Amino acid sequence: MSNLSDKIQRKLNRKISRNITCREWRCSIILEGKVDTWEDVYLAGKLAVNDKYKGVVNKIEVEGLDIPKIKKPLLEDKYLLDKEIDVLIIGGGVIGSSIARELSKWDISVLLVDKEDDLAMHASSRNDGMIHPGLAPKPGTKKAYYNVKGNEMHTKITEELDVSFKRTGSRIVFYNKYMRFVTPIIKARARHNGVKGIKYLNADELRKEEPDISRDITGAILMPSAGILSPYKMTIAFAENAVMNGVEISLNTIVSAMEKKEDKIISVSTNRGKIYPRVVINAAGAFSDEIAAMADDQFFTIHPRKGEAILLDKKKGNLLNSILSNPALFKIKNTSKGGGLVKTIEGNVLVGPNAYEQPYKEDFTTNKNSIDEVLKKHLTLVPKLSSMDAITYFAGIRAATYEEDFIVEKSEHVKNLVHVAGIQSPGLASAPAIAEDIEKMAIEILSEVNDVKKKSNWNPIRKGIPKLNLMEYEKRNELIKERPDYGEIVCRCEEVSKGEIIDAINSLVPATSIDAIKRRTRAGMGRCQSGFCMPLVAKILEEESGMNMENVTKKGIGSEIIVDETKKHRIEGRGKHESL
Amino acid sequence: MNPYDVVILGAGPAGLAAGLQAHKSGAKTLIIEREDKLGGILKQCIHDGFGLKKFNEKLTGPEYAGRYIKMIEDENVPIITSTFVTDVSKDQDGFSLSLVNSKKGIYEIHAKSLILANGCRERTPKQIFIHGSRPAGVYTAGTAQYFVNILGYLPCKKCVILGSGDIGLIMARRLTLEGAEIEGVYEAKSIPSGLSRNISQCLEDYDIPIHLSHTITKIIGADRVEAVEISKVDDRMIPIIGTETIVECDGVILSVGLIPENEIAESLDIKLDMATKGPFVDQNLMTLEDGVFSCGNALHVNDLVDYVSESGEYAGENALNYVKNIESKKERKLIPINYEKEKFLYVIPQFIDTDSDNKKITFYLRSREVRKNARIQIMGNSEIFYDKKYRFLKPPEMERIEMDFTDIDHLDAIEVIMK
Numbered sequence: 001m002s003n004l005s006d007k008i009q010r011k012l013n014r015k016i017s018r019n020i021t022c023r024e025w026r027c028s029i030i031l032e033g034k035v036d037t038w039e040d041v042y043l044a045g046k047l048a049v050n051d052k053y054k055g056v057v058n059k060i061e062v063e064g065l066d067i068p069k070i071k072k073p074l075l076e077d078k079y080l081l082d083k084e085i086d087v088l089i090i091g092g093g094v095i096g097s098s099i100a101r102e103l104s105k106w107d108i109s110v111l112l113v114d115k116e117d118d119l120a121m122h123a124s125s126r127n128d129g130m131i132h133p134g135l136a137p138k139p140g141t142k143k144a145y146y147n148v149k150g151n152e153m154h155t156k157i158t159e160e161l162d163v164s165f166k167r168t169g170s171r172i173v174f175y176n177k178y179m180r181f182v183t184p185i186i187k188a189r190a191r192h193n194g195v196k197g198i199k200y201l202n203a204d205e206l207r208k209e210e211p212d213i214s215r216d217i218t219g220a221i222l223m224p225s226a227g228i229l230s231p232y233k234m235t236i237a238f239a240e241n242a243v244m245n246g247v248e249i250s251l252n253t254i255v256s257a258m259e260k261k262e263d264k265i266i267s268v269s270t271n272r273g274k275i276y277p278r279v280v281i282n283a284a285g286a287f288s289d290e291i292a293a294m295a296d297d298q299f300f301t302i303h304p305r306k307g308e309a310i311l312l313d314k315k316k317g318n319l320l321n322s323i324l325s326n327p328a329l330f331k332i333k334n335t336s337k338g339g340g341l342v343k344t345i346e347g348n349v350l351v352g353p354n355a356y357e358q359p360y361k362e363d364f365t366t367n368k369n370s371i372d373e374v375l376k377k378h379l380t381l382v383p384k385l386s387s388m389d390a391i392t393y394f395a396g397i398r399a400a401t402y403e404e405d406f407i408v409e410k411s412e413h414v415k416n417l418v419h420v421a422g423i424q425s426p427g428l429a430s431a432p433a434i435a436e437d438i439e440k441m442a443i444e445i446l447s448e449v450n451d452v453k454k455k456s457n458w459n460p461i462r463k464g465i466p467k468l469n470l471m472e473y474e475k476r477n478e479l480i481k482e483r484p485d486y487g488e489i490v491c492r493c494e495e496v497s498k499g500e501i502i503d504a505i506n507s508l509v510p511a512t513s514i515d516a517i518k519r520r521t522r523a524g525m526g527r528c529q530s531g532f533c534m535p536l537v538a539k540i541l542e543e544e545s546g547m548n549m550e551n552v553t554k555k556g557i558g559s560e561i562i563v564d565e566t567k568k569h570r571i572e573g574r575g576k577h578e579s580l
Numbered sequence: 581m582n583p584y585d586v587v588i589l590g591a592g593p594a595g596l597a598a599g600l601q602a603h604k605s606g607a608k609t610l611i612i613e614r615e616d617k618l619g620g621i622l623k624q625c626i627h628d629g630f631g632l633k634k635f636n637e638k639l640t641g642p643e644y645a646g647r648y649i650k651m652i653e654d655e656n657v658p659i660i661t662s663t664f665v666t667d668v669s670k671d672q673d674g675f676s677l678s679l680v681n682s683k684k685g686i687y688e689i690h691a692k693s694l695i696l697a698n699g700c701r702e703r704t705p706k707q708i709f710i711h712g713s714r715p716a717g718v719y720t721a722g723t724a725q726y727f728v729n730i731l732g733y734l735p736c737k738k739c740v741i742l743g744s745g746d747i748g749l750i751m752a753r754r755l756t757l758e759g760a761e762i763e764g765v766y767e768a769k770s771i772p773s774g775l776s777r778n779i780s781q782c783l784e785d786y787d788i789p790i791h792l793s794h795t796i797t798k799i800i801g802a803d804r805v806e807a808v809e810i811s812k813v814d815d816r817m818i819p820i821i822g823t824e825t826i827v828e829c830d831g832v833i834l835s836v837g838l839i840p841e842n843e844i845a846e847s848l849d850i851k852l853d854m855a856t857k858g859p860f861v862d863q864n865l866m867t868l869e870d871g872v873f874s875c876g877n878a879l880h881v882n883d884l885v886d887y888v889s890e891s892g893e894y895a896g897e898n899a900l901n902y903v904k905n906i907e908s909k910k911e912r913k914l915i916p917i918n919y920e921k922e923k924f925l926y927v928i929p930q931f932i933d934t935d936s937d938n939k940k941i942t943f944y945l946r947s948r949e950v951r952k953n954a955r956i957q958i959m960g961n962s963e964i965f966y967d968k969k970y971r972f973l974k975p976p977e978m979e980r981i982e983m984d985f986t987d988i989d990h991l992d993a994i995e996v997i998m999k
Contacts, residue, residue, distance in 0.1 A: 071802065315846065365713045368797075392706045394714075469666065473678070477685035487682035489614060489664035529704040531720045535727055549733055554716035558803035561716050562733040563830065566758045 005029055008048050015047065016040050020060060026413065027054040028299040034063050038359045042303055045402040054412075055300035056402040057289075067359050070287055073115050073252040073271060074557040080250055081273030085109045086450075087442050088268060088277035090255050090291055092116070093124035094231060095420050096283035097238035098431040102439035104245035105458045108446060111277070112239070112247060113270060115254035117556025118516040119509060120235035122285050123427070125519065126364065126396025128309060128342045128350050129231045130323060132426035133170065133223040139192040142406040146430035148194045151225055153432040161237035162464040163229055164345050170226035170323035171206065172338070173381065177218040179327070186221055197224040212319040212382050226323055228345050231428050232519045233464070238431075240508040241462040245455065249509060252556065255284075258294040264415050265295055279445050281418045281438060286361040286399040288407075288421035295414045300407060300421060304361045305398040308370045309339075309352030312389040313527050317347040324381050339374065341381050346522065349385060351378045353396070364395045391527050398424035408434050410441050418442055465503040465520060469495040490540070491533040493526020501537060505544045512545065514538060515555040534561070583673040584610045585903045586896065587691035589665055589844060592620020593885050594876020594892035595697035596648040601896030602695075603657040607903065609896075610689070611652075611659040612679065618652070618661065619645030620699055621722065622885065624729045627750050629777070633886035644885060668694070668844055674871050692906060693871045693899040696845055696859070697892060700877040702747075703837040705799075710742075712798035717805035721747035721835040725754070734758055736831020740808055741765040742796050744772040744779070746883075746976075748835020753782035755833075762788045763829055766810060768795040768817045771950060773837075775883060775976050795819060796832065805830055838881045848872060855926035856880035862914060862931040863941040864898035865891060870909070873899050880928055880944065883978045887944065898938065910935070915988075919996040923948055925975060927996050934989050943981040945996065947973035955999040958983070960991040973998075 002024055009022035012031070017040060020033040029048055035041055045058040087103055089096045092114030100112045114121070131154050137143035158165035174180065183200045190198045201220045207213065239249060250272060257269040258280075268275045284291040292298040325340035342350040352374040375387045401407065401422035411417035418441050420434060427434075446452045468476050468486050480487040485499035504511040504520035511517045514524070514537055523537050524530030530537070538552045538561055553559045586602040588595045591613035599611040617623060622630070625641025632638060635647065652659065660679075666686065667678040674692040702720040719727070719735055725747060727733045737760050741748045744767040752762045765783060770793050772779050783790055791810075797819050798809035812823035840858040842850075850859050850869045858879040859867035866873050875895035876888040914931040925946040932941065943958070951973040958966035958981070966983055973979065988994075 315843075362802075365798075366711045368709065368711050371709065371711070390706065390709075391704070473686045476680075480680070480682065480685040484682035487680055487685055488662060489680065492614060492664070495664070495666065527704075528701045529706060531702050531704060531723050534723060535731060539731070549731070554803075556803070559716040560804065562727060562735050563737050564734045566728055566732050566734050 004050065004052055008050065011047060012044050016044050020044055022048065025057070026299065028057050029053045030057045030059060032059045034061050036063055038062055038065065038357070041359070042357045045301060045303060049402050057298055058301040058303070058402065062359070065359065068362070070115070070254070070290065071362050072254050073117075075252040076271050077273075079272040080111075080253065080270060080275050082276065083111065083273065084276045085111045085278070086446055087111070087279045087281060088113065088275060089281045089283055091283035091285055091288070092119040092235070092239065092249065092251070093122060093283065093285050094120065094235040094238065094428055094431045095285075095423050095434060096281070097235045097242065098435035099281060099283060099420070099438045100242035100247045100249075101238045101245075102435040103442060104242040104247045105439075105454055106443060107453045107455050110242070110247040111275065112242070112249045113253040113255065114249075114251055117251055117513055117553070118511070118519070119239050119249075119251070120232040120519070122362075123396055123399060123424070124235045125232040126394055127231050127425070127428060128353060129228050129344055129428070130170070130342055131165070131227040131229060131429040133226040134193050134195045134426070134429070135186065135190055135198070135223055137193065137426065139189060142408055143426065143430070144193045146406060146408070146433040147426040150426075150430040150433035151227070154227060154229070154429070157432050158229060158234070160460045161234075161241055161462045163234050163237045165227055165229040166345060167225060167227040168322035168343060169222055169224040170325055171201065171210070171220040171222050172325045172327055173206075173213070173217045173220045174327065175216050175218060180219050183221065195223065195225065198222065210321055210324065212384055213324065214380055214383055217381070228323065228342060230345050234428070236509055236520065237462055237464060241460065243508040244462060245458055255291060255294070260295065260414070263413060265417060277416075278449065279416045279418065279442050281420065281442060283420045285423070286397050288399065288419065292419060292421070295411070295417050297411050297414050297417060300401045300403070302361070302399045302401060302422070303357060304359065305355055305400045305424065306358050306363065306395060307353035307355050307398065308366050308374060308393060308395045309350055310371060310375060310390050310393040311344070312349040312351065312385060313391050314347045316349055316385055316389045317343060319382050319384050320349050326378065326381070339378060341378055341385075346525075348391075349389075351375060355398070361397055363397070366393050366395050392529060400424045406430070406434070408437055410445070416445055418445070465500050465507065468497055468500065490536050491521075491523035491526065493528050494522040496521045496523040496533075498540060501540050502544055505541060510545075513553045513555050513559070514541070514561065517541065583690035583692050584608050585691075586610075586693050586695060586899045587612065587675070587677065587689065588695040588697055588896075590620065590697035590699055590876075590878070591618045591659060591661070592697065592699050592876065593622060593645065593648065593888045594699070594878065594895075595620070595695070596645070596652055597889040597892030598695045598697055598875055598896035598899070599657050599659065600648065600651055600655060601893040602900050603655055605897060605900045607896075607900040609657060610691075611657060612663050612665060613659065613661045614664045616662045618649050618659070624722070624725050625750075626729050627754070630885050633884065634889055641885075648889070665844065668848060670848070692903045693873065695873045695875060695895045695899055696842070696878050697876050697895070698841040698844065698878040700838040700840045700881055702834070703839055705832075705834055708836050710796055710799060712800055712809070713802055715799065715801040715803055715805050717801070717831040718799060719831070719833055721745070721751045721833050724751050724833050728754055728758060734760060736760060736805070736829070736833070738763060738829050739831035739833055740796070740810075740827055740829050741833045741835060743767060743834055743836035744774050744790060745835035745837060746774040746778050748833060749774045749778040749782040751833055751835070752788050753786055756786050756788065762786075763827055764788065765790040766794040766796060767792050768813050769793070770815070771975075773835075773976055776974070797824060799832060800826070805832055808832060838877065840878045840881065842878060845872070845874065853926065853930055855921075856928065860930045861928065862912065862933040862936070863929050864902070864933065864936060864938055865895045865929070866898065866902065866933075870912070871902060880926060882944070883976060887978065887980060890942070894942065901938070912936070915991055915993050917994045917996060919945070920998065923998040924996065932985070932988065932994060934991070939984055939986050941983055941985055943983070943996070945979050945981070946975055946977075947979075947998065948975060950974050951998070956981070957997045957999065959995045959997060960988060960993065
């Protein structure tokens, strides 16, 4: 045992538990043992972080705590059996999908797999949709670099991919007029990170932009490059453009093992057959450490940091024009999360999110205390907002490493493996910039064995599903004349037509469940929360896709929306009435 | 552009009655319905009990709607279906509406008066802040009813029902008859929300237990509902820690309240009453915006469809009267109808137009609490216009009072009092 790991072990033994042991493995430190609480596991991981190590691998367990294994798809088939491909991307979040698009520029075969029934099912759909300006990350980190670069790239990319994007700017508010004296410090950090256009707004200037904010707010720092978009629509757009250019996507596909020969991955086992990839990209989000472990290359650990957020009725959207953040963002501690109010691209107000450590990577439950606390903390920013305006709320899990920075690199020990891990906030903003670098790494690896060429006919332009209710009447009329289904409104709250729903079902990454249609079209996302349109959407899905109503699901196999036809189970004479 | 006299939004029981009345009285009328069939929510209410007051018969929902649809057809009342109102604004004739459908695309019509008969929607699980996971199998009672009665599918085999609103009670019986097991009905309040007759006919007759002062505190199950956590609540309806029990089930049906749909009213900046969630109206059911009327469940959630139709008729008649007098139009002289908020949930109308020729006023009101032997009085300037003793007043059961106010020009307010 080296002096350093010895020293760290002594520290952990003293501060947390005598049952923790530390050892070095390659350039990382591995923690093992058993403790009483998850807080201790987390704390041990944090305390073990050291510049001298590449990463902390935290294998400490909690006495008596059973953490469920990864949730597996129910599908089993041979769809991918013996498939040979140049690049396998594991994970269909915004990172995997943006990488797929970058790689689709090359004349190679690319397969993206995701274990869920649709893309963007974990962190990529469970966030606030903010394209961060890049002030929050610590200068010099990968986070800071990719965030600022990725932010800039969104202007062009959202246009190419037909994704609505608005640079509303974000405003960090102050409740104390002396806070404006920190402006130079913030500006220095912004300069360091390359964030442009930052300025201080006094109360009057701020109220001109946000007239309904609390009277207690004395000023704000404006970061004009911050923007908003729909994170799942962005992910789907990346993926659809990739598919247009030849990338294959296999959903409900989970990677269960890898076979290595010397220092290369030879094959990857899935529930749909064994695949033979030349390069593997680990973009598995909260599970990226487990994927790394399959290749015997785990040098980091993901500790799931959960957040919960609330969406308010569009009716109240007029009370907010941009993004307001509560000031915790300034703390140097990178894990702190201010949260605040975000006017979403669709016009709702999003409240939150919060952030807390907990052991479960797929626990998307919401909790009363958490939601109440988030509402209490942020609604005061705009006093006319009320918890009665809430139409829904959700939870997400951030894939954080103990080092709290992104991992974007070729494996040091497995020749054909690339890691994109620890992508927590600002991952959405950073995605296109990260994807460019991963593209280079993958192509370098491939070029060592093959001659790799760019496609001459790569098409960067993707058209999304038209949003008829946002169109000029003339244009809308034209489309309805062409396809009358665009004139039949199915979702009354969000004014979504049958034509848009059919488009989602027949799109390049087809929507095969009620929730998948919802994410693509917004049918069911309004104030009635699909009470009226859900059965209608199910009917359209049944008709368009040819599946039976019994197989129509909310979000994939196992979540069937009905259990049976009526009459089959009727028990004659049950109850005191013979019949109704 | 030749404007309509009266345009009615919605062809449920309120809209059909309003359109029929306006048309019969001679108005150039149009009813607009977003669905392809007429009747609104009645289409899926295949249980009986409709029409006792209106037709002196016990009808099913579709039968009740059928009566009106037949009258509409016999009278040739103009009606367009599968058409969605995407925008309403004021113009020099009154109102301009942008409609969208698959046949004509998007187009405009104009109206001198509008009747909002949009009905209501169900409160969702999120609006009552139910937590836990988000699996399939959690439905509002109306959605479950649509699956069973319109599409012919069973949404669950063993379910719990949260809330004791009427549709929830009716679905308890309906699902039982279709072979599903209802584990129980849970109601956070200490008294049921639905009508007494539904408690007896839908629960007691089928041995379905109702658990008052209980609520669901967590939904469990990743893909489909697997169980719910039930907790007792205190008298402020706050869950009591330590009383949690887990009940296994594959479905949760919610019947936790209805909310009048007034998004169009709001887009016209029409003021809503927080008590009813519908617009403030005078005795003509005209909202505080001249020329816009409200009726049925968009005005307030009614207990019986018969009253929904009745308010539609009033709105239809009064909208035409408004149009006839549009030239000589003067400001309304509105006096408020005041009531004690701690005794009544609401009283409709909220105003009386003392200049209006209509002196016949129909009050709809609900008591906030169950009361025995209470007296309701309607007064103005210490003059008693109405005085009646009620053996029972219950929040789920609406009271209707009809009276004549011929000489009220001198009053500045009406008081509704409970003793």
